[in-house]
Amino acid sequence: MGLSILTLIYIIAAVTFIMGLKMMSNPASARNGNIVAGCGMVAAIFGTIFLYRNPDGNLLNNHLWIFIGLAVGAVIGIMAAKKIKMTAMPEMVSLFNGLGGASATLISVIEFNHLADQGFPDPLSSGSTMAIIFAGIILGNITFSGSVVAWGKLSGKVKDFAFKGQHIINLILLAACLGLAIFIGSDLHSSSTTILFYTLFALSLLYGIFFVLPIGGADMPVVISLLNSLSGLSAACGGFLYNNKVVFTGGILVGAAGTILTVLMCKAMNRSLLNVLIGSFGGGASSSADSEDGQYKEISLNDAAVIMSYANKVLIVPGYGLAVAQAQHACHELEKLLEAKGVQVKYAIHPVAGRMPGHMNVLLAEADVGYEKLLEMEQANDEFSTTDVVLILGANDVVNPAAKLDAGSPIYGMPILDVELAKNVIVNKRTMKPGYAGIQNSLFFRPKTSMLFGDAKKTLQSLAEEIKAL
Amino acid sequence: MESVFHWISANEQMIYILILVIFLGFIVISRVPTVLHTPLMSHANAISGVVIIGAIIVIGRAEADNYAALILGFLAVVLGTINVVGGFVVTDRMLEMFKKKKTKK
Numbered sequence: 001m002g003l004s005i006l007t008l009i010y011i012i013a014a015v016t017f018i019m020g021l022k023m024m025s026n027p028a029s030a031r032n033g034n035i036v037a038g039c040g041m042v043a044a045i046f047g048t049i050f051l052y053r054n055p056d057g058n059l060l061n062n063h064l065w066i067f068i069g070l071a072v073g074a075v076i077g078i079m080a081a082k083k084i085k086m087t088a089m090p091e092m093v094s095l096f097n098g099l100g101g102a103s104a105t106l107i108s109v110i111e112f113n114h115l116a117d118q119g120f121p122d123p124l125s126s127g128s129t130m131a132i133i134f135a136g137i138i139l140g141n142i143t144f145s146g147s148v149v150a151w152g153k154l155s156g157k158v159k160d161f162a163f164k165g166q167h168i169i170n171l172i173l174l175a176a177c178l179g180l181a182i183f184i185g186s187d188l189h190s191s192s193t194t195i196l197f198y199t200l201f202a203l204s205l206l207y208g209i210f211f212v213l214p215i216g217g218a219d220m221p222v223v224i225s226l227l228n229s230l231s232g233l234s235a236a237c238g239g240f241l242y243n244n245k246v247v248f249t250g251g252i253l254v255g256a257a258g259t260i261l262t263v264l265m266c267k268a269m270n271r272s273l274l275n276v277l278i279g280s281f282g283g284g285a286s287s288s289a290d291s292e293d294g295q296y297k298e299i300s301l302n303d304a305a306v307i308m309s310y311a312n313k314v315l316i317v318p319g320y321g322l323a324v325a326q327a328q329h330a331c332h333e334l335e336k337l338l339e340a341k342g343v344q345v346k347y348a349i350h351p352v353a354g355r356m357p358g359h360m361n362v363l364l365a366e367a368d369v370g371y372e373k374l375l376e377m378e379q380a381n382d383e384f385s386t387t388d389v390v391l392i393l394g395a396n397d398v399v400n401p402a403a404k405l406d407a408g409s410p411i412y413g414m415p416i417l418d419v420e421l422a423k424n425v426i427v428n429k430r431t432m433k434p435g436y437a438g439i440q441n442s443l444f445f446r447p448k449t450s451m452l453f454g455d456a457k458k459t460l461q462s463l464a465e466e467i468k469a470l
Numbered sequence: 471m472e473s474v475f476h477w478i479s480a481n482e483q484m485i486y487i488l489i490l491v492i493f494l495g496f497i498v499i500s501r502v503p504t505v506l507h508t509p510l511m512s513h514a515n516a517i518s519g520v521v522i523i524g525a526i527i528v529i530g531r532a533e534a535d536n537y538a539a540l541i542l543g544f545l546a547v548v549l550g551t552i553n554v555v556g557g558f559v560v561t562d563r564m565l566e567m568f569k570k571k572k573t574k575k
Binding site: 017018020021022024025027030031033034035037038041044045048049052054059060061062063065066068069070072073074076077078080081082084086089090092093096097099100102103104106107109110111113114127128224225228231232234235238239240241242243244245246247248249250251252253254255256257258259260261264265358359361362365366 | 473477481483484487488491492493494495496498499500502503506507508509510511512513514515516517518519520521522523524525526527528529530531532534538539540542543544545546547548549550551552553554555556557558559560561562563564565566567
């Protein structure tokens, strides 16, 4: 009886996961979708604790351990999620993702040890079971170490790092992991099985690190999405091991959805997944643009205030600088001031502005900026030619003309916002230092462009003061 | 060769689930607007924390004196819970901002 109730709970949970994802596709139902899937998850967790029966018919033991673990994890999870600033959200998602991967790895390790203790009995340690255990370890470890590196990079703790021949080393590492897994599986009863198993463990961790380390700048969202899909697959391995269909369904669902999301992002940046995978981006930052160090002109706050107030249309291009400075509210204030003066103000959102797709939308939504004011890249590009002033707030790579003009540039081929079609371009940056991808931006040296240095929030506030005073 | 066929027939259900869910995942996601990509990634990430159920089963099966398994399993439960709870809460925080806009209009 209990077991059939559990089956029912699992089916309902699987449906809530699918419904949740489906409801996430509409802003109006998205929040409920998240809650629905969350409820499904809670039901599945508690159902498992109280109703699950082992193949031998016994209920689960060690409830104390389980509940303490759940409580500790829930407290840490809620605290981390509530305390984190909206700007640091992408890092947080990456870190959470890594922990899920680690959890999947641990399951495989325990299962391996469990089989090893029994001397790998025959029907239980079949080739396919071992293959899934190894897949769980490799995928889970890559997710874990890769996500931690991605987290470190996004929060500025880890620098881009690449050395010559890294692609080859990466491929060798990956091949070594697969080869080792096959080798261990071919003779489980060998005395070196345990040592080799932990070698596999270490190698896959190492691969995750090397996999993400050289990838810089604009590719980071793609990598996080890819790691997310890997963590789904590693979870699915756990589900397969225990013939647990809800874990399997959830894992595969995330694996498939994450893959599609990754592909969509790659398309937005006009780069192939393979290119991202072998870590060719950002590594060799060969820059023909370096020689382009030229003259740039600065604009005073007062002048900026004047040309914006007397413009017909102003487009704001937000970027990571806006997020770092927490300037979304100041930005909204400026928008309202300008609108009061009869200036049409809109936002041009590049799909990969900030550190994650949709990052800017979330930030601006937090500041109460209306939906209809946010233009996607294609719409914005149609409007630049009728725009008087483009105000770029801490965005860099997404407006870099090198993506169109310089075939040697690492971001060559990425669609950009054509801000140069507008009459004036004002760039707010803290310094002249190149952006996240480490590429010099020739836009800053164009005659139409003027620079307005300073922290985005402070600059916007002073700009608002100036406009009020006009 | 025969073992492959045997494996397929032994895991028939799982293989069906695999194929159908892959298509389902593709279809469900391809209709999500860019605005929701970040919350979506975070939401999917929370769902991948479903591996927590595997962790609970592992630790629940361990003998009460097998401390290696208990400690590793405990760790797996903690990490998995952080993934699930943190993931859903962060997603909710992001979506809360969209919601606020909706009610105001």
